[in-house]
Amino acid sequence: MINLAIDLAFILEKLVLIAVIIVISLLVALYTTFGERKVAGYIQDRYGPNRAGPGGIFQPFADGIKLFMKEDVIPSSSNRFLFILGPGIAMTMAMLTSAVIPWGNEITIAGRTISLQIADINIGILYVFGVVSMGVYGIMIGGWASNNKFSLLAALRGASQMISYELAMGLSIIALLMLTGSLSLKTIVDQQSTGWWNFFYQPLGFLIFLICAFAECNRTPFDLPEAESELNQGYHQEYSSMKLGFYLFAEYVNMFISSALMSTLYFGGYDIPFVNDASMGQSIGTNWLAVLQAVSLFAKVGFFLFFFMWVRWTIPRFRYDQLMKLGWKGLIPLALFNMVITGLIVLIKENGWPF
């Protein structure tokens, strides 16, 4: 008999978890905008914003209030429905990926074991790729609905760039999947908790994944969709007020999520480095362990966020033909090579080193 009774507590637990994770990723994205300006300032020998509140910590809220207060212009020649849909899609798709990322191990509250992952689906990575490729639609629809040549050009650039780099990203992931043998992010993290981090098995794969993540997030040096010297503002040229804010915000949420993904796939996820997590859990209790693990994950994510900014304020933008050349002639052959080598090694290993 199939039990069709609805587990109310389960639904409640997941809803709370979803709310918490959405709030956290929004907050992180909010403060990433601030961090970006600070990092930009420090790299350029300035201080960055430091007036709103001590050290400028209220700056993101001031920015948000400013964006909300701005006049919301919808161009008369635009497609009204799609114009509003664009930023919505961009934002939603940016948030959706967080569902499969394990933010920590299990915690136990009032006898219930709660996994700090919204959905541990066995095709986690496929889900991530599906959602990420949906993210193109946000840019595409926004650029097209604006009814502006620059926006359309930028949207086309963005779409072709994201599709090209998704290929190399997928190929670099395949090599990783050969090693792990699982598409579930939770299983991948568990494997890394006991053994070495995947980064040490797949340094080339990580490099390709990193470069593709930059391209997927439309970050410098691949921020061609918003190359202001060529396309004014890019696909969000006609946007104003919070719709523009949504686009800018989606970029930061994307950054956060791809940082989390990189940490999960290659740097052990919530695994605390140099510590045996299982034995530590027995000494301080699983709840505290889960908290420490979440902190560990966020430290890794924080490093990657900083890395994103660091690269942005160091490297100039690629030219469009260079971008395509790097994607198709550079990264895809490299990822294929990596895949073949990994496959070879996995095969040899399974046959027990016959030489």
Added chain:
Amino acid sequence: MQTLTNRAKPVDRRPMTVLEKLYLPAIAKGMGITLKHFFKKKVTIQYPEEKRPFSPVFRGLHILNRDEEGRERCTACGLCAVACPAEAITMEAAERMEGEENLYREEKYAAKYEINMLRCIFCGLCEEACPKDAIYLSETFAPANFKREGFIYGKNDLLIPDPKKEPEQYQKALGSRVKKS
């Protein structure tokens, strides 16, 4: 070809090596440079709290000086207005009456003295032209204003505080540029 300086470098047009084509070493080098700047001392001057010291020859807002007894030095001779290349200065002279000897040093004084700060080019020729050391340029600059009228400074704005009544403010306004006579 003779170069002007010895810093000129010929452009390297050799084809890139494989390592250079990889870009990654160059990127790592660049990121090292930016990281070094991340920890460098910042050059910003936090303006309202911190102010950049002016150079001793800075020419800022005009000040109409008084003598030690607090009497206005200006005699409305008009030499500053003649010297002014921007024609920013206008004045009206008046005769000193009986009982006003504690206010004005000489028999003639400026009843009205106006400088249009939008016309003024802060060249300091008025200061050089003045035979009485009555006008000199201080170490502050004209603050922003919403109206053009606000930039026409009258005697109220230009006169230095009385050294007898408000000695502290007098010293503050005096600055270091005034000729000590």
